[in-house]
Amino acid sequence: MMMKKSLLSILLFFTAFLVVPAQNNPYDIDDRCYIYYSQADAITGQEGFQEAAGQLLVTAREVGDEKAETLYYVLVLKDLTRKKSTPQNDQAVEEAFTQLKSFSREKGFVQYYYYAYQLTQNYYFNNGHQYKTYQLIQEMQQTALREEDAYGIWTSDRYMASLYISQNDYVSAKPYILQALHTYDTTHDETVRRQSPTRLYCDLADTYPMGSDSVHINVERALRGAKTHADTLRCRYYQARLAALNNEVDRYRELRNYCLNDPQITQVSRHADVYFSLIDAVFDGTIAEHEDQVVGLRAIREMKVIANLCENQDYDKFPTYKDFAFNLEKKLVQRFEVALSNTNQSRVSELDVSLGKAALSADLEHKEHEIDRISHLLLIVLAALLAAVAIFLWLHIRNLQASNRKVRMADAAKTRFIQNMSHEVRTPLNAIVGFSQLLSLPDGTLESEEKEEFSGHIVNNTKMLTMLLDDILNVSAMDNGEYSIVYESGEINTMAREAISSSEHRLQPGVSLHYNPCQEEPYSFTTDPRRVQQILINLLTNACKHTKEGEITLASSLTDKPGYVTYIVTDTGTGIPASEAEKIFERFTKLDEFVQGTGLGLSICRDIAERLGAEVFLDTTHQGPGARFVFRIPIKSPTETINL
Amino acid sequence: MIPVYAQDHDYSQYNVLAVDDIPLNLLLVQKMLSRFKFRMRTAGGGQQALDAVAQEKPDLILLDLMMPGIDGFEVIRRLRENPETSDIRIVILSALNSNEDVVKGFSVGADDFIMKPIIMEKLLSCVVTQMSIVQAARK
Numbered sequence: 001m002m003m004k005k006s007l008l009s010i011l012l013f014f015t016a017f018l019v020v021p022a023q024n025n026p027y028d029i030d031d032r033c034y035i036y037y038s039q040a041d042a043i044t045g046q047e048g049f050q051e052a053a054g055q056l057l058v059t060a061r062e063v064g065d066e067k068a069e070t071l072y073y074v075l076v077l078k079d080l081t082r083k084k085s086t087p088q089n090d091q092a093v094e095e096a097f098t099q100l101k102s103f104s105r106e107k108g109f110v111q112y113y114y115y116a117y118q119l120t121q122n123y124y125f126n127n128g129h130q131y132k133t134y135q136l137i138q139e140m141q142q143t144a145l146r147e148e149d150a151y152g153i154w155t156s157d158r159y160m161a162s163l164y165i166s167q168n169d170y171v172s173a174k175p176y177i178l179q180a181l182h183t184y185d186t187t188h189d190e191t192v193r194r195q196s197p198t199r200l201y202c203d204l205a206d207t208y209p210m211g212s213d214s215v216h217i218n219v220e221r222a223l224r225g226a227k228t229h230a231d232t233l234r235c236r237y238y239q240a241r242l243a244a245l246n247n248e249v250d251r252y253r254e255l256r257n258y259c260l261n262d263p264q265i266t267q268v269s270r271h272a273d274v275y276f277s278l279i280d281a282v283f284d285g286t287i288a289e290h291e292d293q294v295v296g297l298r299a300i301r302e303m304k305v306i307a308n309l310c311e312n313q314d315y316d317k318f319p320t321y322k323d324f325a326f327n328l329e330k331k332l333v334q335r336f337e338v339a340l341s342n343t344n345q346s347r348v349s350e351l352d353v354s355l356g357k358a359a360l361s362a363d364l365e366h367k368e369h370e371i372d373r374i375s376h377l378l379l380i381v382l383a384a385l386l387a388a389v390a391i392f393l394w395l396h397i398r399n400l401q402a403s404n405r406k407v408r409m410a411d412a413a414k415t416r417f418i419q420n421m422s423h424e425v426r427t428p429l430n431a432i433v434g435f436s437q438l439l440s441l442p443d444g445t446l447e448s449e450e451k452e453e454f455s456g457h458i459v460n461n462t463k464m465l466t467m468l469l470d471d472i473l474n475v476s477a478m479d480n481g482e483y484s485i486v487y488e489s490g491e492i493n494t495m496a497r498e499a500i501s502s503s504e505h506r507l508q509p510g511v512s513l514h515y516n517p518c519q520e521e522p523y524s525f526t527t528d529p530r531r532v533q534q535i536l537i538n539l540l541t542n543a544c545k546h547t548k549e550g551e552i553t554l555a556s557s558l559t560d561k562p563g564y565v566t567y568i569v570t571d572t573g574t575g576i577p578a579s580e581a582e583k584i585f586e587r588f589t590k591l592d593e594f595v596q597g598t599g600l601g602l603s604i605c606r607d608i609a610e611r612l613g614a615e616v617f618l619d620t621t622h623q624g625p626g627a628r629f630v631f632r633i634p635i636k637s638p639t640e641t642i643n644l
Numbered sequence: 645m646i647p648v649y650a651q652d653h654d655y656s657q658y659n660v661l662a663v664d665d666i667p668l669n670l671l672l673v674q675k676m677l678s679r680f681k682f683r684m685r686t687a688g689g690g691q692q693a694l695d696a697v698a699q700e701k702p703d704l705i706l707l708d709l710m711m712p713g714i715d716g717f718e719v720i721r722r723l724r725e726n727p728e729t730s731d732i733r734i735v736i737l738s739a740l741n742s743n744e745d746v747v748k749g750f751s752v753g754a755d756d757f758i759m760k761p762i763i764m765e766k767l768l769s770c771v772v773t774q775m776s777i778v779q780a781a782r783k
Contacts (some may be wrong), residue, residue: 419742423710426739426760427666433761434672441649450675457668592712 016070034062040075045082053079073100074112074119081119085127093123111191114140114152121159121288125166130343133163150189153304154180161203167343168300168336170207175206198222198231202238206301210308211245233259233267241305244279247312252279275302282309285318295331300339303332382451417588424468424598428461460505467541470599474534475587478607485611487636490529490563492556493517499536500554506544507552513540516555525565525635531608532633535616537600539569539629545597547573547626564632568619571626578620585616605631648768649679655775656681659700663693663719664708664737669760671718673737676764677771690714694722697729703778704771707754709738709745717752724753730780733774735764 025034038053053075060068077096097120117140125133137159144152157180164173176202184197201222208214219242223235240255256276259265278294281287286377287294287310297303303371310318310325321504378384435454438446446454477483496515507513536554543552548571559582560566576584576591581588585606588599602616609616614633653713660682662673670686677684685702687693689711705723709716716736724730736749739760749757755777756770 419740422741423739426741427669430739431668431672431763434676434764437764438672438675445679454675461668472742 027067027071028443029068029071030059030063030065033063033065033071037068037071037075041078044075044079049075049079051600067109070100070104070107070109070112073103074115076100077116077119081123085123085129093120109146110149111151114144114149114155118155119158125163126610128544130163130167133159137163150183150187151191153188154183154187154192158200161200165203165206168339169343170301174207180505196227196231197225198227198234201225202234205238210305211242216242220501230264230267233264235260237268237272240276241279244309245305245312249283256280259504263592271298278306279309282306282313288320288324291324291328294328295335300332300336303328303335304351307332345520405514413588421468421472421598425465428465428468431461432458432465459494464503468598471598471604473608474604475600478604483607483611485528485531487528489524490527490532492523492525492558495529495532496536496554496556496567499533499540502533502537503540503544506541508548510549511544511547512551513544513554514551516553518556518558523565524621525633527565527636528612533610535605535608535631536569538605539567539616539631542546542597542601542629543571543573545568546592547571550626561632566633567631568628568629570622570628575624576618576627578618581618583622584618609620609633648765648772651772653772653775655750656683657685658703658778659685660704660771661685661687661693661696661702662702662706663687663690663711663716665689665711666708669708669737672762673767676762680768680771690716690719693719694756696734697723697732701729702732704733704735706735706737706771709736709740709749717748720749720752722753733778733783735770735774737767 025031027034027037029037033056036052036056040049040056043049043052053072055073056075057069060066060072074094077093077100078423080089080093080096097116100116101113104110104116117136121133121136121140124130124136137156140152141156141160143149144156153427157176161173161176161180164176166168181197181200181204184192184195184200187193199222201218205215205218205222208218213544219235219238220240223232226232226235236255237259240252240259243249243255254277259268260276269275274293275297277288278287278297281290286334287306294303294306307325307328310321310328313321315322436459439451439454439458474483493515500513500515504513540552540554552569552571555568555570557566557568560568574592580591584591585602587603589603590599592595605616609631612633613636614631616629616631619628619630654732660677662670662684663686664670664673665688667688670688672683674686685696685700687696691714693705693707694714697705707716707719713721716738720734720736723732723734730753733755734753735756735758736754737760738745738749741759746757755774758767758770
């Protein structure tokens with residue numbers, strides 16, 4: 001506790017230059033405001049502060065003095081930081097800290113922005129929150145470096161040094177002291193230049209081995225840089241110590257008296273009297289009686305001074321000093337280790353507390369919330385993934401089923417085709433084989449008319465078998481891409497009449513076949529005449545198969561659809577339902593399975609028509625009886641076909 | 645051995661019914677059997693065949709299987725069901741040639757099975773065999 005209070009005084013000493021009120025309104029604010037400021041400042045941390053500060057705020061706003069208003073926020077923070085740390089006060093300090101920072105920055109009084117840090121750091125440091133202090137200093141330093149604010153940089157280095165010195169860690173403190181001194185030496189910032197480097201030089205002296213030249217040099221520098229009486233006093237205090245270490249007893253006593261007679265010595269060291277009395281005891285040879293006091297000294301550095309002093313004495317004169325010094329050194333090392341360990345422990349525990357109690361619980365809550373959210377999200381993602389997988393599998397299975405169905409359908413179609421082909425081939429074959437056998441009977445068995453009739457049956461059925469084989473070969477050629485279209489000139493009537501003559505033998509008894517030409521004059525156009533005839537023959541054969549009575553008509557037209565030659569095959573047969581208009585063009589499709597045929601004829605017609613750029617379809621608008629097929633071929637100019 | 649087609653058989657006392665939806669096939673069978681002097685009738689489908697049997701019971705039926713309407717299998721089934729007609733000798737003449745079809749033919753009650761294209765010698769031998777059974781039954 002003693003240590004903390006001392007440090008508070010040390011830090012306050014530093015900040016004094018910035019805000020210590022002066023008689024002649026050093027802040028250059030409204031005079032009335034200054035009076036209220038001084039009154040409130042004098043009772044910070046005490047009863048009645050809020051009323052006094054309230055008057056400052058009201059007046060500052062009345063007269064529109066923004067700096068005075070900034071000082072009001074300074075006082076509010078100062079008041080709070082004088083109080084003891086409680087969760088409520090910590091909260092209030094944080095709010096006042098934030099308010100001062102934002103207000104000072106907004107109004108352009110940046111020095112108070114950093115002062116807000118200083119006050120808050122002091123508060124936390126004095127209340128044992130070293131880690132929080134450390135964090136604040138770092139934050140201040142980062143801001144200062146970012147803004148290249150010399151005062152901020154200098155202050156943060158100085159605070160960092162003080163923090164390490166308070167932990168007896170001079171090694172870590174040294175770079176910050178040097179950096180602060182460098183800033184002080186090189187800056188043109190007036191706020192910094194107004195500060196005193198004395199404390200820094202004194203601290204720097206403490207980082208060197210006791211009694212070394214560097215110590216002397218730095219204490220000298222401290223003295224040169226002194227700007228106040230307190231600075232000078234501090235230097236004298238250091239000089240007294242140096243004189244003692246050099247065994248200059250008279251000079252020591254002179255300096256000691258100088259210090260102790262000055263009431264401000266408590267600002268330099270609260271326990272200067274104890275310290276000097278212990279040094280005196282060394283010289284008197286009574287130090288062993290005060291061992292407890294030596295060990296109880298605040299700064300390990302001061303204990304070290306006593307140990308050194310003992311070592312420097314004449315052992316003949318003080319024979320016990322050698323052992324005393326040795327024991328002191330041992331205790332010193334132990335204390336140092338304990339201090340170091342305590343510091344670390346306090347940092348760790350503070351870290352635990354600061355993170356563990358407030359932040360951790362909030363963080364935990366936040367994390368739990370986050371985990372909940374992520375869990376939900378994951379569940380949704382998982383569900384979506386599962387759904388996607390299910391859909392994928394379903395689609396895949398459906399595709400497989402469809403493929404399977406297609407394969408089975410293809411297989412069934414193949415089986416049907418083979419069975420059908422077997423029947424279709426065997427029927428004409430039966431006639432050919434059967435009548436051939438009859439013809440081969442010994443002479444005299446058959447009449448000549450019979451022979452002629454049987455030969456006719458053989459020829460007709462051979463033609464039928466040939467057509468059937470042609471159909472199969474055509475389909476196979478088309479599937480293998482070996483079906484060629486040869487463009488040449490075709491005459492509309494010639495192609496029709498040749499198709500009729502090739503189909504007439506398929507007519508059933510009592511059925512007639514006519515051709516109605518659009519014109520008798522020859523009309524030629526570029527196409528593949530052989531393929532056109534093949535389609536016409538297929539259409540006519542189809543009509544013959546299904547027409548048991550009546551007539552079949554093939555008509556041609558140049559006007560049915562301009563730019564096309566149109567052939568129309570109309571019969572008076574069984575007819576085809578409109579719903580089957582497309583199905584009949586599929587392969588192996590036979591509406592009546594007892595009508596002879598492969599079920600390939602119409603599908604071949606459509607395949608060839610597509611290759612000719614033509615179209616063939618069932619005219620579903622045809623009013624029965626019978627069916628009407630339309631075959632349209634585009635009329636190409638000879639040049640068009642060259643590129644085909 | 646004299647070929648069957650050259651053997652002299654007089655079956656003029658016997659009644660044969662040939663059934664096929666393709667007229668040319670009926671003509672062929674008629675021509676092939678002409679030497680045996682059967683009383684030959686023809687029917688163009690299953691229903692016509694049943695009608696012809698009802699009109700006059702034949703001794704032998706030469707029956708196609710694939711016909712529109714009532715097919716050959718159904719004709720046999722119906723004839724075998726009826727005690728009046730169950731003893732008619734029936735020979736299938738069909739382009740259906742799978743083992744399943746042959747087995748199905750016998751299972752419904754056919755007495756023999758001849759595949760198309762018809763080999764004349766085979767048909768005549770078969771007919772002679774069937775007629776010998778018919779003749780034996782008459783005695």
